[in-house]
Each structure stands twice: as structure tokens, then as C-alpha cells.
Amino acid sequence: MDTQLIAILPGPIRHLLQGVAPNIQNQLEEIRIRREQPIELILGQGSRFVCSNGELTSHPAKGWKVNSLEMDKMTNLISQHSLYALEEELKRGYVTITGGHRIGISGKAILEKGEVRAIRDISSFNIRIAREMKGVALPIIPYLLGQKKFLNTLIISPPQCGKTTLLRDLARTVSYGNVHMAGKKVAIVDERSEIAGSVGGIPQRDVGPRTDVLDACPKAEGIMMLIRSMSPEVIVCDEIGRPEDVVAIQEALNAGVSLITSVHGSNLADINRRPTIRQMIGQGMFHRYILLGRSKGVGTVEGIYGENFQSLEKVESL
Numbered sequence: 001m002d003t004q005l006i007a008i009l010p011g012p013i014r015h016l017l018q019g020v021a022p023n024i025q026n027q028l029e030e031i032r033i034r035r036e037q038p039i040e041l042i043l044g045q046g047s048r049f050v051c052s053n054g055e056l057t058s059h060p061a062k063g064w065k066v067n068s069l070e071m072d073k074m075t076n077l078i079s080q081h082s083l084y085a086l087e088e089e090l091k092r093g094y095v096t097i098t099g100g101h102r103i104g105i106s107g108k109a110i111l112e113k114g115e116v117r118a119i120r121d122i123s124s125f126n127i128r129i130a131r132e133m134k135g136v137a138l139p140i141i142p143y144l145l146g147q148k149k150f151l152n153t154l155i156i157s158p159p160q161c162g163k164t165t166l167l168r169d170l171a172r173t174v175s176y177g178n179v180h181m182a183g184k185k186v187a188i189v190d191e192r193s194e195i196a197g198s199v200g201g202i203p204q205r206d207v208g209p210r211t212d213v214l215d216a217c218p219k220a221e222g223i224m225m226l227i228r229s230m231s232p233e234v235i236v237c238d239e240i241g242r243p244e245d246v247v248a249i250q251e252a253l254n255a256g257v258s259l260i261t262s263v264h265g266s267n268l269a270d271i272n273r274r275p276t277i278r279q280m281i282g283q284g285m286f287h288r289y290i291l292l293g294r295s296k297g298v299g300t301v302e303g304i305y306g307e308n309f310q311s312l313e314k315v316e317s318l
Contacts (some may be wrong), residue, residue, distance in 0.1 A: 001025050004099035005127065010073035013039065016064055019054025029160055029298075031127040035071045038063025042160075044298055075122050078103060090119045092192075092216070100130035100197020100204035130197055132205050136162075136299065137169040141180055143304050143312055144288050150174060150184065150234050152253065152285060155262040156271055157292035162299030163262045164194050164238060166292065168205055170260050171195065171236045175208020186211040187232035189222035195238060220244035227255050234258045246276055253285060267291065268309055 006014055013033065017025075020041070030042035038049040038060050048056035049063030057063060078095055079086045089095045093116075094104045104126035110118040144151050153170075157163035177183030190196050190213055196203035198215040207213065212230045214222045219237045223245075226232055235252055240261050252259055265271040268289065272278050280286065289305040304312045 002099055002101070002129075004097055005031075005101060005129075008074065008077045008097060008103070010070045010077065013066065013070055013074070016050055016052070016054060020050060020056070021054070024056065028129050030129065031125075033066055033071070033074065033125040033127070035068055035123045036065060038065050044294075071122060071125075074125060078125075087118060088216075091116050093119065094192065096193035096197055096199060096204075098199050098204060100194075100199075102128045102130065102192065102194055102197075104128065128194075130194070130205065131165065132168070133165050133299075134169060134172065134206065136166060137173045138178070140166075140170070140290065140301065140304065141173060141178065144170075145181055146287070149256075150181075150258040150260075151287035152259045153261070153288040153290065154271075154286045155260075155290045155292065156265045156268065157262060158266050158294075159264065160298065161292045161294055163292055165299060166290070167236055167238060167260065167262060168195050168207060171211055171234075172206055172208045174234050174260075175210040183208070183210050184233040185231065186234045186236060187226040187230050188213045189217060189219050189226065189235065189237040190215050191217060191219055191222070191238065195236065220248040223248040223252050227252055227257060232257055234260060236260045238262050239264065240280075241274060241276055243276055246280055249280065249285060250283070259285075266293075268305065 001018060027043045028041060032040040041048050041050060048058060049060050051057055051062055052064040086095055090105065094102050096102050105119055105122055106124045107119045107122040109116050110120055144153050155163050155166060171186050171188055174184050175186045186208060188195050188207060188211060190198065193215055196207045196213045197205045198213055203213055214226055219240060223235055226235060235257055240263055249259060263271055263277055284307065287307045291302040293300050293302040295302060306312055
């Protein structure tokens with residue numbers, strides 16, 4: 001198991017998870033740790049609970065339960081014994097740790113003037129395992145190259161189907177360049193610190209040597225800031241959908257900047273039901289659509305489509 005993850009786990013939880021079979025550890029997508037509940041592992045084939053001997057079960061009652069003391073210890077390890085230092089992260093409901101792993105947090109929300117100021121009495125942690133898969137974008141790149149610039153691309157994917165992994169490798173590949181193209185200036189608006197996984201201003205994942213990262217910034221504001229300050233050729237961001245995103249993306253395209261982004265959805269018809277996405281499609285903002293799924297495992301490229309939704313040659317899973 002990743003040493004960065006080990007470092008934020010209290011002894012009993014660490015020992016328990018290290019006892020899980022290595023082939024299971026390698027399949028982990030999420031580790032869900034809840035107060036007074038058994039530890040749940042989210043795998044590609046479903047979820048399982050961890051027994052005291054490290055074996056897995058589908059029955060919650062057989063799982064080893066996390067007590068309040070271990071939850072408090074884990075809170076201290078994640079915050080390095082200073083919740084105040086994580087105040088901004090806690091407002092967003094997650095913390096990104098070294099290695100790019102994101103830890104979602106839930107508990108009692110403390111409000112101030114109607115806005116979340118902090119989270120106390122933490123009851124759940126959701127550790128989302130960050131994995132780098134270099135090279136997964138290579139089969140797709142030829143479909144995304146125009147005559148003079150990178151084509152504006154929208155990745156469509158249900159949750160946990162590899163869209164962030166693909167976004168990251170697209171950013172890295174475009175930044176480095178390859179036999180198909182020269183390297184370009186890339187800027188990432190990493191609102192949830194998932195693409196680059198920055199900690200202390202340092203990306204924990206390889207996003208390329210020509211890449212600038214704006215971490216923990218809302219997409220619309222971030223896109224405008226990067227256009228003004230970093231003169232990017234390609235902007236990468238995740239999970240668009242708000243009305244203000246439309247305005248910012250239009251500004252980027254008017255400035256001649258290419259865009260690689262994503263949206264939650266199961267198919268083309270699904271995203272067309274969302275007013276803001278339908279507006280962007282209607283205005284011809286995207287030239288390529290990549291549909292991800294799980295038909296052959298996480299990250300299966302179910303199809304690549306052109307501007308008018310015509311199907312292009314299909315590539316296999318990531």
C-alpha cells in the first residue's frame with residue numbers, strides 16, 4: 001500500500017489494511033472509514049467489508065468496526081494535529097495529501113452567515129486512491145489534433161470510470177509533446193486538487209514540464225485568471241456544468257485557447273438533457289466527444305465522436 005496512505009492511518013487500521021491480499025490492494029478505488037462502522041473497500045467489481053483477519057466479506061456485521069478513538073487519531077494524522085491549518089480544505093469537504101490521494105470528510109457542518117465555515121465531529125472519511133497511468137492518452141491523441149491546434153474535447157463519463165486519469169494523462173502528453181505534435185503550454189484549473197494532486201504548490205502527479213496548475217480554484221474564475229496571467233495554449237479542467245462555466249469557456253475559445261474538460265454522464269443523450277451543456281454543444285464549443293464506461297473494465301473508451309456526434313474509429317480500454 002502507498003506509503004503516503006499508510007502515514008495517515010492509525011496503527012490498528014493500518015495493520016488491518018496491510019493484511020488485505022496484495023491483489024485486492026491493487027484494485028482499490030476507495031477506502032471508506034466510518035465511525036463505529038466496518039471499513040468498506042470499493043473495488044472495480046463492487047464493495048466489500050474488511051474482517052479482523054484481513055479477509056473480505058459482503059456482510060457488514062462480520063467486518064471490523066472502527067471506534068471513535070481511531071477516528072480521532074486519523075483526524076490528527078491527516079491534519080498533523082492542527083485542524084486550524086486545514087480550515088480552508090475542511091470548508092470544501094476534502095483534503096488532498098502527498099501522493100495526490102483525496103480524502104473526503106463528512107461530519108457536523110459549522111455555519112457562519114449561511115456558509116460552511118468548518119466541519120467538526122468528523123464521522124466519515126472517504127479515501128479516493130489516486131493512480132497514475134501514463135500513456136493511456138496516446139491512442140486517443142491522433143483523434144484530437146486539428147490542422148493548426150488541439151481540438152476542444154469533452155470527456156463524458158459516469159463516476160469512477162477513469163475521466164480524471166485520462167484528463168491527467170492528456171495534460172501530460174500535450175505538455176511533453178510526442179511524434180504527433182510539439183509540446184504546448186498547458187494550464188490546469190484543478191478545483192478539487194484531483195488532476196495534479198498538488199500539495200504545497202507541488203503537483204504530486206506528472207502533468208508535464210510545460211504545465212501550470214491553479215489549485216483549489218473554481219473553474220470559471222480559474223479559466224479567466226489563467227487566460228490573463230499564463231497565456232496557455234490548452235486549458236484542462238474537470239466537471240463543468242455551471243452557467244458561469246459557459247461564459248468562461250467562451251472567453252477561452254475567443255482567446256484562441258483549446259479546452260479539454262469533462263462532464264458527468266452515461267451517454268450523449270444524457271448530457272444533452274443538461275441545459276448548460278446543451279447550450280455549449282449548440283454553440284459548437286466542442287469538436288470531439290470521448291465516452292468512457294466500464295464495459296471492459298474501468299476506463300473503457302466506449303466511443304469517440306466528432307462535432308456532429310458522428311462516430312469515429314473506436315479505441316480499446318485505457
